[in-house]
Amino acid sequence: MEILKKTSAVVIPTASPTNIGGIPSVLPDKPEYQVAGDSGKTTLWVVFVIMVIASAVFTGMAWRVPVTKRLYHVITTLITIFAAISYFAMATGHGVSNNHIKIREQHDNVPDTYHEVYRQVFWARYVDWSLTTPLLLLDLSLLAGLNGANILMAVIADIIMILTGLFAAFGSEGTPQKWGWYTIACIAYLVVIWHLAIHGRAQAAAKSDKVASFFFAIAGFTLIVWTAYPIVWGIADGSRRMSVDAEIIAYAVLDVLAKPIFGLWLLFTHAKMPETNVDLGGFWANGLGGEGSLRLEDDGA
Numbered sequence: 498m499e500i501l502k503k504t505s506a507v508v509i510p511t512a513s514p515t516n517i518g519g520i521p522s523v524l525p526d527k528p529e530y531q532v533a534g535d536s537g538k539t540t541l542w543v544v545f546v547i548m549v550i551a552s553a554v555f556t557g558m559a560w561r562v563p564v565t566k567r568l569y570h571v572i573t574t575l576i577t578i579f580a581a582i583s584y585f586a587m588a589t590g591h592g593v594s595n596n597h598i599k600i601r602e603q604h605d606n607v608p609d610t611y612h613e614v615y616r617q618v619f620w621a622r623y624v625d626w627s628l629t630t631p632l633l634l635l636d637l638s639l640l641a642g643l644n645g646a647n648i649l650m651a652v653i654a655d656i657i658m659i660l661t662g663l664f665a666a667f668g669s670e671g672t673p674q675k676w677g678w679y680t681i682a683c684i685a686y687l688v689v690i691w692h693l694a695i696h697g698r699a700q701a702a703a704k705s706d707k708v709a710s711f712f713f714a715i716a717g718f719t720l721i722v723w724t725a726y727p728i729v730w731g732i733a734d735g736s737r738r739m740s741v742d743a744e745i746i747a748y749a750v751l752d753v754l755a756k757p758i759f760g761l762w763l764l765f766t767h768a769k770m771p772e773t774n775v776d777l778g779g780f781w782a783n784g785l786g787g788e789g790s791l792r793l794e795d796d797g798a
Contacts, residue, residue, distance in 0.1 A: 528613040537742035541588035544749045548581035551757035558764055568775045569767050572636050573760040576629045580756050583625030592621020596667050596734075617741050618734065622748065623663040629756065630655050630723075634689070636763060637719065639775055641697035641712050642704055654688035661685065662727075666734045679735060683727060690720060708772050715762060722755045 533541075552574055559570035586592030595615045631652045638648045661682040668675025693716050701712035729751070733744035767773050 528615060532615075532617050533741045533745060537745040538588065540742075540745050540749050541584055544752060545581055545584035545588055547753060547757060548577045548584060551577040551760060552581060555760055555764065558768075562768075565776050565778055565781070566774055568639065568777055568781075569636060569764060569773075572632050572639075573764060576632045576636075576756050577760060579628045579632075580625055580752060583621045586621040587619045592619055592624070594618050594620055594667075614737070616734075616737060618666045619745075620663065620666075623659055623666070626662075627656055627659045630659060633719065633755065633759065634693075637693060637697065637712070637716050640708070640715070640763070640767075640773055641693075641701040643692070643697055643700055647692050647696045651689050651692040654685045654692075658682045658685035658689065662730060666730075675735070679727070679731070686723070686727065689723075693720065705772050707770060711766055711770065711773075715759070715766075718762075719755065719759060722751055722759075725751055 555570060555574040555577060559567045559574060562570065583592065594617070596618045634651050634655055635648065638651065643651075659682075661678045665675050665678035665682065668678055697716060698709070698713060702709040726748075729739070729744065729747045733739040733741075733747070739747070
């Protein structure tokens with residue numbers, strides 16, 4: 498009986514060398530699934546509600562100003578609407594895929610084995626960023642008074658940054674591909690910084706000291722928050738040193754700062770700073786009018 502007790506306490510590892518019939522072999526590990534837990538799922542729903550509330554608040558603020566002066570309000574409201582849709586997709590499990598990762602494990606005197614990892618990638622987040630970050634850049638560009646060429650280059654660089662980040666998230670483990678895409682994304686981000694920090698600041702300073710000070714503050718805040726995104730990506734999707742729940746919470750904090758908080762700051766300050774107004778008449782405020790409408794009249798009329 499004592500021998501049986503000692504024998505039953507022995508734990509056989511799932512990936513340890515064995516010897517069957519004199520032939521060394523190894524038992525592979527079971528696949529590892531890195532998925533969102535209760536805290537991550539709850540966070541997704543909470544941020545969805547925050548984005549919906551922010552959208553309602555921004556819409557209410559837009560109704561209080563003339564249509565000709567609603568450009569900032571419309572852009573900022575669209576940002577949180579797109580974010581709300583993205584978070585709803587992620588919270589309901591419709592904006593998620595599994596990235597299959599195979600990790601090679603070497604053993605002495607036995608064949609190598611592969612440890613398989615299935616990690617959730619929230620691709621809806623990248624769809625969100627590809628729509629909202631250009632709009633955020635447009636807000637900042639209009640505030641600074643950037644010309645069309647600089648705005649276009651900044652937006653294109655931003656879209657490249659987001660798409661290559663998505664490609665990196667699904668990149669193969671242990672190959673240059675994954676971190677190659679990540680490097681391209683970081684280079685594109687530097688282009689965005691260049692246009693905002695150099696051209697944007699110069700154009701804002703040409704408007705007034707007040708506008709320049711506000712632009713420097715809100716653009717600096719935005720760039721600091723945006724710089725945290727690739728850091729989180731490198732720790733989470735890149736090296737998988739962060740759990741999926743921690744990844745969700747980290748991105749949630751950044752998204753709330755970059756969208757609702759940014760929007761409130763921009764719209765409230767814009768309301769007190771007439772120099773930042775962008776007045777749009779014509780089609781934006783009045784539609785096609787009489788000149789663009791079709792009239793059907795009798796020939797004899």
